Each structure stands twice: as structure tokens, then as C-alpha cells.
Amino acid sequence: MRAMPNPLVVMKFGGSSVAGAERIKRVARRIARERTNGSDLVVVVSAMGDTTDELLALAAAITDDPDPRELDVLLATGEHQSATLVSMALQAMGVAAISLTGPQAGITTDGRYGKARIAGIDPRRVRAEIGAGKVVIVAGFQGMSVAPLEAMDNSPTASDVHAAEMTTLGRGGSDTTAVALAAQLGADRCQIFTDVKGIYTADPRIADDARQLPVIGYEEMMELANQGAQVMQVRAVELGWVNDVVIEVLSSFEDAPGTLIKEDLLVEQRNKVRGLAHDRNVAKITLVGVPDKPGLARSVFGPLADAGINVDMIVQNVGHGGSTDLSFTIPRVELAKAKRLLEPMIRDLGLADITTDSSVAKISIVGAGIQNAPGYAARMFGTLADEGINIEMISTSEIRITTIIAEDRVEDAVRALHAAFELEQPESEPAGAAAAAG
Amino acid sequence: MRAMPNPLVVMKFGGSSVAGAERIKRVARRIARERTNGSDLVVVVSAMGDTTDELLALAAAITDDPDPRELDVLLATGEHQSATLVSMALQAMGVAAISLTGPQAGITTDGRYGKARIAGIDPRRVRAEIGAGKVVIVAGFQGMSVAPLEAMDNSPTASDVHAAEMTTLGRGGSDTTAVALAAQLGADRCQIFTDVKGIYTADPRIADDARQLPVIGYEEMMELANQGAQVMQVRAVELGWVNDVVIEVLSSFEDAPGTLIKEDLLVEQRNKVRGLAHDRNVAKITLVGVPDKPGLARSVFGPLADAGINVDMIVQNVGHGGSTDLSFTIPRVELAKAKRLLEPMIRDLGLADITTDSSVAKISIVGAGIQNAPGYAARMFGTLADEGINIEMISTSEIRITTIIAEDRVEDAVRALHAAFELEQPESEPAGAAAAAG
Numbered sequence: 019m020r021a022m023p024n025p026l027v028v029m030k031f032g033g034s035s036v037a038g039a040e041r042i043k044r045v046a047r048r049i050a051r052e053r054t055n056g057s058d059l060v061v062v063v064s065a066m067g068d069t070t071d072e073l074l075a076l077a078a079a080i081t082d083d084p085d086p087r088e089l090d091v092l093l094a095t096g097e098h099q100s101a102t103l104v105s106m107a108l109q110a111m112g113v114a115a116i117s118l119t120g121p122q123a124g125i126t127t128d129g130r131y132g133k134a135r136i137a138g139i140d141p142r143r144v145r146a147e148i149g150a151g152k153v154v155i156v157a158g159f160q161g162m163s164v165a166p167l168e169a170m171d172n173s174p175t176a177s178d179v180h181a182a183e184m185t186t187l188g189r190g191g192s193d194t195t196a197v198a199l200a201a202q203l204g205a206d207r208c209q210i211f212t213d214v215k216g217i218y219t220a221d222p223r224i225a226d227d228a229r230q231l232p233v234i235g236y237e238e239m240m241e242l243a244n245q246g247a248q249v250m251q252v253r254a255v256e257l258g259w260v261n262d263v264v265i266e267v268l269s270s271f272e273d274a275p276g277t278l279i280k281e282d283l284l285v286e287q288r289n290k291v292r293g294l295a296h297d298r299n300v301a302k303i304t305l306v307g308v309p310d311k312p313g314l315a316r317s318v319f320g321p322l323a324d325a326g327i328n329v330d331m332i333v334q335n336v337g338h339g340g341s342t343d344l345s346f347t348i349p350r351v352e353l354a355k356a357k358r359l360l361e362p363m364i365r366d367l368g369l370a371d372i373t374t375d376s377s378v379a380k381i382s383i384v385g386a387g388i389q390n391a392p393g394y395a396a397r398m399f400g401t402l403a404d405e406g407i408n409i410e411m412i413s414t415s416e417i418r419i420t421t422i423i424a425e426d427r428v429e430d431a432v433r434a435l436h437a438a439f440e441l442e443q444p445e446s447e448p449a450g451a452a453a454a455a456g
Numbered sequence: 457m458r459a460m461p462n463p464l465v466v467m468k469f470g471g472s473s474v475a476g477a478e479r480i481k482r483v484a485r486r487i488a489r490e491r492t493n494g495s496d497l498v499v500v501v502s503a504m505g506d507t508t509d510e511l512l513a514l515a516a517a518i519t520d521d522p523d524p525r526e527l528d529v530l531l532a533t534g535e536h537q538s539a540t541l542v543s544m545a546l547q548a549m550g551v552a553a554i555s556l557t558g559p560q561a562g563i564t565t566d567g568r569y570g571k572a573r574i575a576g577i578d579p580r581r582v583r584a585e586i587g588a589g590k591v592v593i594v595a596g597f598q599g600m601s602v603a604p605l606e607a608m609d610n611s612p613t614a615s616d617v618h619a620a621e622m623t624t625l626g627r628g629g630s631d632t633t634a635v636a637l638a639a640q641l642g643a644d645r646c647q648i649f650t651d652v653k654g655i656y657t658a659d660p661r662i663a664d665d666a667r668q669l670p671v672i673g674y675e676e677m678m679e680l681a682n683q684g685a686q687v688m689q690v691r692a693v694e695l696g697w698v699n700d701v702v703i704e705v706l707s708s709f710e711d712a713p714g715t716l717i718k719e720d721l722l723v724e725q726r727n728k729v730r731g732l733a734h735d736r737n738v739a740k741i742t743l744v745g746v747p748d749k750p751g752l753a754r755s756v757f758g759p760l761a762d763a764g765i766n767v768d769m770i771v772q773n774v775g776h777g778g779s780t781d782l783s784f785t786i787p788r789v790e791l792a793k794a795k796r797l798l799e800p801m802i803r804d805l806g807l808a809d810i811t812t813d814s815s816v817a818k819i820s821i822v823g824a825g826i827q828n829a830p831g832y833a834a835r836m837f838g839t840l841a842d843e844g845i846n847i848e849m850i851s852t853s854e855i856r857i858t859t860i861i862a863e864d865r866v867e868d869a870v871r872a873l874h875a876a877f878e879l880e881q882p883e884s885e886p887a888g889a890a891a892a893a894g
Contacts (some may be wrong), residue, residue, distance in 0.1 A: 039517035073537070079477035080541055081548035088540040088547075088555055095533035099511070102530040109526075112521035117526055122620065143619070181581070182560065202676055 024208045026148075027052065029061040030158065030196035034213050035270035036100045037067030045270065046107035048211075049153060053113055058148050060203065062158040062196040063104055065096025070290065079129055086131035090160075090186045094120070097157035097192070105155045116147050117155040120184075121162035125195065127185045129163030134185035136161055136194065139202040156199065158192025161185055193254035201261035208263050211270035212249055216277030217242070219441035220294040224432045227442035232275070234320050235282030241418045245382040246297025255279060282386065291385040291394060291439040292316055296428050298379045300330075301353040302410065303360070304345040307370025308334075317367060318344075321359050327352045330380075331413040331420065341370070345411060347422060350376050378410060379428040382420040383435060394439075395419055401438040460843040463644045464586075465490065468500040468596065468634035472651050473708035474538045475505030482811040483708065483840060484545035486649075487591060491551055496586050498641065500634040501542055503534025524569030528598075528624045531715035532558070533593035535630070543593045554585050555593040558622075559600035563633065565623045567601030572623035574632065577640040594637065596630025597672055599623055616707055639699035646701050649708035654715030655680070657879035658732040662870045665880035669730065670713070673720030676822055678731050679856045683820040684735025693717060720824065729823040729832060729877040734866050736817045738768070740848065741798070742783040745808025746772075755805060756782075759797050765790045768818075769851040769860065779808070783849060788814050816848060817866040820858040821873060827854045832877075839876040845869055 029049065036042050054061055064070075076242050077084045082094075101117035108115035123142030146153045163185050187194050193210060200208035214222075215230055219241065222228040234242075236259035243252045249267055258265045258279065268276025308314060322329055332346040348356055353376055360372055387396050398419055402409055407430065411422035423431055436442065467487065491497055502508075511530050512678050515522045522530075539555035546553035562578030585592045601621050625632050631648060638646035653668055655677065660666040672680075674697035681690045687705055696717065698702045707715025746752060760767055770784040786794055792812055798810055826832050836857055840847055845868065849860035860871055874880065 039514065042518060076477065076537075076541065077507055079546060080545045083548070084544045085547050090541050091536055091555060091557070092540040095536050098533050098536075099514075102526040103514065105526050106515060106522045107518045109523050110521070117529060119529070227885060 024056055024058040026058045026060070027051055028060045028062065028196050028200040028203070028204055028205045028208045029211065030192055030209065031064065031104075031211045031270055032192065032213070033064040033067050033069070033100075035211055036063055036065075036104065039103075042066075042100070042107050043102050045211075046104060046111055046113075048270070049104075049108060050111050050113045053125065053153055053226075055292065058174060059153045060144060060148070060199055060205070061104065061153060061155045062192055062199065063097060063100045063155060064158050064192040065093075066100045066103075069096040069099070069225070087183065090131045091184045092263045093186050094160045094184045095159070097159050101155045101157040105153075108153055108155075112149050113153055115153040115155060117157070118143065118147070119157050119162035120195070121182065123154075123156045123199070125156075125161035125198070127161035127163050127187070128379055129183065129185055131185055132176045134161060134163065135189040136187070136198045137163075139197075139198060141202050144199070144203065156195065158195040159187050159364060160191070160195075161187065190251035190254070193251040194257060197254045197257045197261070197263050197265065200263045200265075205263070207266055208258065209266045209268060209276075210250060210254075211268060213269070213271065214249055214267075215269040215272060215274055216267050217247070217249060217279075218293065220432050220436045221247075221296065224296075224429050225294075225436040225441075227445045228436065229442055229444070231277050233278045233282065234292060236279060237417060238282070238386055239279045241382070241384045241415065242293055242295045245295035245384065245420060246299075246380060247293070247295040250279075250434050289444065290387050291441065293384050293441065294381065294432055294435055295384060296379060296381045296432055298425055298428065299350045300347050300380050300422065301350040301356075301374060301376040302345055302347050302378050302422060303353075303356060303377075304373045305360075305369050306343055306373060307368075308344045309368045314344075316366060317363070318360070325355060325359060326413070327356055327359075331411055331422065333411045333413070337390075347380070347411070366440075378422050379425040380420055380422055381431050381435070382418050383426060383439065384418045386417045388417050388419065397438055398435065401403055401434050402431060405430055405434045462494055462496045463846060464496045464498070464641055466500065466634050466638040466641070466643045466646045467497045467629055467649065467777070468647065469502065469542075469649045469708055470630065470651070471502040471505050471507070471538075473649055474501055474503075474542065477541075480504075480541050480545050484542060484549055484551075486708070487542075487546060487607070488549050488551050489590035491591055491800040497504055497591045498582060498586070498637055498643070499542065499591060499593045500630055501535060501538045501593060501639065502596050504538045504541075505533075507517055507534040515726075525621065525668045528569045529622050531624050532595070532598045532622045535597050539593045539595040542862065543591075546591055551591055552589050553591040553593060555595070556581065556585070557595050558598035558633070558725060559620065561592075561594045561637070563594075563636070565599035565601050565625070567621065567623055569623055571626040572599060572601065574625070574636045575601075579637075579640050582637070582641065594633065596633040597625050598629070598633075599625065628689035631689040632695060635692045635699070635701050635703065636864050638701045638703075640694065645704055646696065647704045647706060647714075648688060648692075649706060651707070651709065652687060652705075653707040653710060653712055654705050655685070655687060655717075658870050658874045659685075659734065662734075662867050663732075663879075665873040666874065667882070669715050671716045671718060671720065672730060673824055674717060676720070677717045677857060679820070679822045679853065680731055680733045680874075682820065683733035683856065684737075684818060685733045688717075709752070710775070728825050728883065729821045729879065731822055731879065732819065732870055732873055733822060734817060734819045734870055736863055736866065737788045737859065738785050738816050738818045738863075739788040739794075739812060739814040740783055740785050740816050740860060741791075741794060742781055742811045742813075743798075743805075743807050744781055744811060745779045745806075746782050747779055747806045752782075752805060755801065756798065757784075760786070760794060763793060763797060765794055765797075769849055769858065771849045771851070776864070785816070785818070785849070815863045816860050817863040818860055819856055819866060819869050819873070821877065822856045825856045826857065833857055835876060836873060839872050840869060843868055843872045845872075 091309045105115045105117040127134035218228045220228045265279040330347045335343045407427045413420045543555040545551045563571035657668045658666045703717040707724040768785045845865045847859045851858045
């Protein structure tokens with residue numbers, strides 16, 4: 019895809035990979051080896067270990083309600099630090115390197131503090147440093163927004179002063195930085211180094227025989243990530259999909275092939291469940307005795323959205339006598355805030371009651387073949403029934419079936435479903451698939 | 457000096473003043489009180505507590521020889537963090553505030569990593585934020601250098617890319633940031649908050665009756681700082697002198713008047729020793745049997761300067777029989793490096809030997825009146841002789857007399873000289889001086 023002689027690889031290392039001097043040196047050795055293999059390299063790093071949490075704790079010790087602009091400048095320092103240290107470690111090994119902040123790397127954002135989206139990348143400085151023979155280390159999770167300064171109106175001598183502001187991309191934003199740079203630079207591959215070896219059929223800490231997938235499609239990966247598999251950010255996968263970036267998830271601690279996330283041309287032939295995802299960060303809210311009249315959904319979900327509470331599954335039960343029950347799930351950490359918002363509405367909305375349950379969990383089967391095979395739903399529900407696990411809610415998409423169950427049965431459910439769908443068995447893929455994944 | 461209605465004050469808080477959340481809140485209360493008094497405020501902060509040393513230790517754990525460019529990005533994060541936290545603390549108290557990095561505050565430098573000098577300040581953003589009613593918190597110790605990118609020559613599409621680079625001003629650089637901002641903004645006063653109450657006639661930990669000076673001239677302050685008084689950076693005092701910035705040194709922990717550093721019009725009338733300074737970070741090197749021929753000084757001091765070793769006092773003794781002894785002092789921490797440089801030269805230079813002494817100290821009397829009163833030198837040397845303290849070297853300037861003595865006698869010397877020059881006695885200043893200092 020590129021006219022330049024060397025292949026270009028973007029490598030991203032997360033916080034646990036750069037936690038402390040020894041791990042930084044190990045990461046540098048890994049980068050140096052890749053460089054010796056003849057690749058041009060752009061390396062994206064997160065903040066070291068718990069740095070981001072420590073900075074948040076420091077801000078929390080000062081104020082309950084930190085200004086998002088100030089918080090972004092504070093948090094961005096974590097990635098500045100790790101980027102410089104990785105660059106120093108490479109230089110100490112004789113590898114030419116330079117660290118760039120997100121703004122120096124030409125990454126601009128839409129300016130929404132704490133949850134900015136990348137608006138564009140001016141790749142010229144990165145390309146110039148690569149052209150000068152350097153490994154370019156980019157501070158992840160951040161970019162610059164440029165906006166006219168509000169106060170300018172009163173300052174006639176300063177009409178060309180603009181406010182270049184640091185913005186951060188939200189949790190996991192370094193994945194997005196890496197994929198966006200890979201897309202903009204036309205990289206041959208984007209490698210995401212993590213503390214797991216790749217994408218598994220289920221959480222290997224629960225299912226002993228969980229199997230690493232050699233390859234997975236973008237859409238399947240997005241569903242898995244959305245449903246609780248915490249290996250990679252949904253946004254980054256989506257960005258890779260839109261820009262056709264081949265992403266590899268692999269271990270920063272072991273030297274082994276990872277999982278490729280790419281356009282999966284074998285989906286139609288495969289017709290199979292690819293993996294399970296589960297999520298314990300779930301609470302269920304039920305509005306009891308909802309009057310059958312228009313506008314109620316807006317009255318309930320509008321304020322939750324305004325408060326930044328992400329509503330996931332919504333199920334409206336069959337009504338009896340003009341009223342019905344409406345259940346939905348939210349992240350468990352938001353339950354207290356949601357109750358404070360909703361309980362004052364009981365009278366206004368004419369509800370009988372609001373009940374909550376914070377001891378539920380979500381479990382999903384994901385596979386691009388599900389849409390063509392109605393038997394999968396029956397097998398999933400039957401397997402859970404055989405285990406004596408009650409299904410509280412169901413939701414489906416074209417490539418996913420999700421159920422809400424009691425949290426204390428989630429590990430039993432993972433193991434039973436893993437066996438029922440024979441996920442421990444290597445897939446019998448058509449010839450050529452193994453080569454594509456290698 | 458300014459047309460705006462509110463007085464403008466620049467306040468600078470050092471690392472110990474912002475070490476941790478509680479101290480940051482205390483600093484914020486102090487700033488808020490000053491704001492309530494009706495001043496427009498620009499606040500310069502250093503990195504919290506030991507942050508800079510911790511970052512240096514982290515870099516040292518990665519490499520013995522960190523790239524100065526990377527080190528500057530790393531160190532600058534310390535001031536970014538403290539600036540955002542002070543801003544958050546002010547906002548939590550209802551005081552409108554905004555933090556700016558050195559580059560955002562318009563501070564540009566000459567681009568020398570680790571020891572940059574301020575090249576200019578574009579004050580428009582700071583002025584605009586003040587105009588918007590905000591207290592402006594500026595990250596000290598840093599600025600931006602802008603230079604064309606070297607790699608550009610090979611990159612025809614990127615001919616307008618410039619490299620905006622973070623540079624730091626060296627130890628104590630936040631003092632310089634504060635004074636430079638005060639000069640550029642035409643501030644009414646520049647307050648340097650420290651862990652001492654002001655400038656003293658001698659180190660009060662040694663001389664019990666050391667007295668705080670209400671006012672001191674720029675030149676006297678520079679001599680005191682140069683000779684070991686560690687309250688304020690020499691460069692910042694010099695910058696204040698050139699720009700006529702009134703500087704106040706005062707305690708960040710106590711609410712008491714400090715010492716004003718300003719043009720001292722009373723010097724000619726005062727004619728008095730103002731204070732003592734001493735410095736233990738001294739080593740003496742003696743070149744024994746130096747041949748009496750030209751060029752030797754350059755052969756010795758050239759390589760020391762190239763190695764960044766600051767030579768202080770130089771004394772050449774009277775020669776006997778065509779050769780002489782040459783003694784000079786350097787910072788004690790540089791002694792090992794200096795010996796490695798000089799010892800291979802013994803044969804080439806025709807020296808008899810090189811001897812070193814790292815158990816010496818420097819003690820100085822400083823006062824603008826000294827130049828008109830030759831009796832001060834005699835009184836200083838006589839006082840040391842009465843105490844049985846041997847003088848190893850002597851150096852004088854127009855407003856200072858410095859001696860090198862044995863380090864284990866330095867405290868005796870401070871106390872004896874403090875008494876001999878009656879420094880514990882308040883000065884009988886002409887009317888008006890007390891008001892000027894208040």
C-alpha cells in the first residue's frame with residue numbers, strides 16, 4: 019500500500035507494559051528487535067502502570083469536581099513521561115528515537131475534554147522523523163484542540179491568538195491513537211501489545227480450555243468488546259474497520275503470535291459461534307406498572323443520557339390491564355446516580371415502583387454466522403436451563419445473543435456455553451485461512 | 457506603570473510550597489486572599505516537592521546519559537501537574553482560574569535543552585485570560601523553542617513543518633519565569649514565596665541573632681546568591697535588575713512581610729556590610745610548580761570550561777625561581793571530574809604536582825558600601841585571625857570580600873563576623889527607607 023521501501027508498523031504498549039524502568043527496557047528491546055527486522059516504527063504508549071489513577075486521586079484530594087480542561091492537562095503528563103522514557107531506553111540501546119506529544123504528532127481533536135475524538139492527523143512531523151531514520155514514540159490518549167480564545171473579543175491587540183489546548187481521548191484512548199495513526203500513515207499493521215496473548219473464545223481464567231483465536235472479524239470483535247471482553251477499546255476497533263487497518267492483539271510479555279483483527283472473508287463459510295463475553299459491571303432497573311402512554315421512554319432515558327449514564331439492554335414486558343413493566347441495564351457503578359435521578363419521577367410518571375438489582379451479569383455468544391442459524395439461540399437457552407440458570411433478560415443482534423443472569427452463576431454459564439458450542443475445538447477453516455492469520 | 461485599574465502581582469511558589477494536596481490548598485487560600493484584595497494575579501509554580509528529583513531518578517534508572525531533549529519533556533510534566541492542581545484548588549474555592557503551560561503562556565526560549573534562556577514572552581494569551589477575570593497559573597521552569605525541523609530537507613511535502621519543542625530553564629528556573637513575566641507584563645510586584653521569611657544578614661541556623669533585611673539592592677543580592685545564599689537564583693535577580701522589577705522574597709508558610717529586592721538609592725549613605733554568605737560546596741585545586749610561560753591558564757581552564765565546570769576564585773601566588781603555584785576553587789561535586797581532566801596534563805604542562813582539598817569553605821561579606829571603606833577588609837581578616845582561623849585564599853569585588861577557610865571552622869567564622877560587623881543591629885536608615893520596605 020505504501021511506496022516506501024520499509025514496511026511501516028505501529029506498535030502500541032499499554033500501561034502495564036511500561037510500568038517501571040525494567041519493563042520500559044524490556045519494551046525497548048522488543049521495539050529494537052522489530053527495528054532490526056527492517057521495519058519503520060511508530061510506537062504509541064500509555065501512561066506507566068497506575069499513573070493515571072494516581073493523578074486522578076491527586077485531583078480528587080483537591081476537589082470533588084475538577085475542571086475537565088485542567089484534568090486533561092494533568093492526565094496527559096502521564097503519557098508524556100512514558101513516551102520520553104521509552105525513547106531514552108531506545109537511545110541507550112543505540113536505536114535512534116524521538117518522543118512526540120500528541121500535539122507534536124499532529125493529532126487534533128474535537129476539543130471535548132476527557133472524551134475527545136480525533137478530528138484529524140497532520141502526519142508531516144511523524145513522516146519527517148521516520149524519514150530521518152528515527153523510531154517515533156507518540157504519547158497516546160491525547161491530542162490538541164485549537165479554538166479561538168473567547169476572551170479575545172475584548173482584546174483588540176490579540177486577534178490572532180488562539181488557544182491550543184490539550185485534550186484526552188478517554189479511557190483506552192491510546193488504542194485509538196495507535197489505530198488512527200496506522201490509518202493515516204497507511205501502516206502495514208497495527209500491533210496492540212497487552213497483558214493477554216490475544217483474543218480468546220472466553221475468559222481463560224474461567225474456561226480452562228478457552229482457545230486463542232488466530233483471526234477475528236472487526237464486527238465480531240466489536241460485539242465482544244461491547245459485551246465485556248476488555249482486551250481492546252470498541253472505538254479503536256471501529257476506527258480500524260472503517261479504515262481497513264489490520265490490527266494484531268498480542269502479549270507484551272511473551273513472544274508469541276497474537277490474534278489478527280481484520281476483514282473476515284470466511285464468515286459465511288464459518289457459520290459458527292466465535293467467542294463468549296461476560297460482564298459483571300451490570301445493574302438492572304425495573305420500572306413497575308408503567309402506564310401505557312406515549313413519551314414515557316423519553317422522560318426516563320433522556321435524563322439518564324444527559325447524566326452520561328449509558329443504558330444498554332432495554333426490555334418491555336407484556337402489559338396486563340393497561341400497564342406494563344420496563345427493565346433496562348446500566349453499568350453497575352452508575353446505579354446510585356441513576357436512582358437519585360429516577361426516584362423523584364415515580365409520582366410524575368405514574369409508576370407503581372422502581373426496583374433495582376445489582377447482582378446480575380451479562381453473558382453473550384458472538385459469531386458472524388449466528389444470523390443464518392436460528393438453532394444457536396435454542397442451544398444457548400437450553401444449555402443455561404440444563405445448568406439451572408434463570409434467564410432474566412434477552413437481547414439479540416445479527417451476530418450476538420445476550421442474556422442477563424444472576425451474577426453468582428456467571429462462571430458456570432461461561433463454562434457450560436463454552437462446552438456446548440465446542441469452542442475448545444480448533445476451527446476447520448478453508449485452506450488459506452491459517453496463512454492469513456500467521 | 458500600567459493603565460489597567462487593578463494592580464498586577466506575580467506570585468511564585470516553589471516546590472515545597474505545593475508538595476501535596478494540603479499544601480496546594482493552603483497556597484490557593486493565600487492566592488484567593490490576594491485576589492480578594494483586588495489584585496490581578498499571575499501565579500508561577502514549580503513542580504510538587506521532590507517530583508523533579510523523582511523524574512531524574514526514573515530517567516537514571518533507564519540510562520546513564522539521557523537525551524537532553526527527552527529529559528526536558530519529562531521534567532516539564534512536573535510543573536504541568538502542579539499548575540493544574542493549583543488551578544483546580546482555586547476553582548473549588550470559587551476563584552476563576554486557568555493553568556497555562558510555559559508554551560501556552562507565550563514563553564519562548566533559545567532552545568538549549570536543560571539550560572534554556574528565555575528569548576521572549578508573547579503576553580497576549582495571559583493578558584486575555586486576566587481580562588476575562590481569571591487568575592492565571594503558569595507552569596514555571598519551561599518554555600517553547602521553535603526551530604525548523606532538520607529532517608525537512610528530505611521531505612518536500614513538509615516544508616512548513618516546524619518543531620515546537622519543550623525546553624527547561626535549569627534549576628531554579630521558576631524564579632526566572634516569574635521575574636520575566638513580571639517584567640513583560642509590567643507587574644507592580646513579583647513575590648517569590650519560599651521556605652524562609654526573607655533575606656537574612658547570615659544563615660539564621662548558624663547565627664542566632666541573624667536579622668531579616670527589609671530591603672536589599674539587586675547587586676548586593678546577586679553577590680549574596682553567588683556566594684552561597686540559596687534563597688533565590690542569581691539569574692532571576694539579574695533579570696529583575698535589568699528590568700527594574702521589584703521582587704519580594706517571603707515565606708509561603710507564615711503571613712509576614714518579606715525582603716524587598718529593589719534599586720537601593722541609600723547605598724551611598726549606608727556604607728555598611730549588609731550580610732554574610734557561606735558555601736560548603738567548594739573544593740580547592742592547586743597546580744604546584746607552574747612554569748612561568750604564557751598560555752598555561754588557557755591550557756588549564758579551557759578544558760574545565762568545556763566540561764561545564766565552573767571555576768570560581770583564582771589566585772596565583774608569588775613565584776620563586778621561575779615557577780609559581782596557581783590555586784583555584786570549583787564546586788566540590790565536580791572535583792572528581794576535574795581531577796580526571798587535569799592529572800593527565802601534569803607532564804605536558806611541566807607541573808611539579810597537582811594537589812586538591814575538598815575540606816574548605818567559602819565565606820563572604822557583602823555590602824554596597826564596602827568599596828568606599830578599606831577598613832572592612834582589615835576588620836574581616838583580623839576577626840578571623842582572632843578566632844585562630846587560617847585564610848587560604850582571598851578574592852574581592854567592589855561590594856564583596858571572600859575568603860577560603862577550613863570547612864570545619866565555617867560556623868565559627870559566620871558567628872564571629874556577624875558580631876564584628878554588628879549585623880544584629882537594625883540599620884539606622886534615613887527617613888523614608890522603612891516605608892519603602894513595608
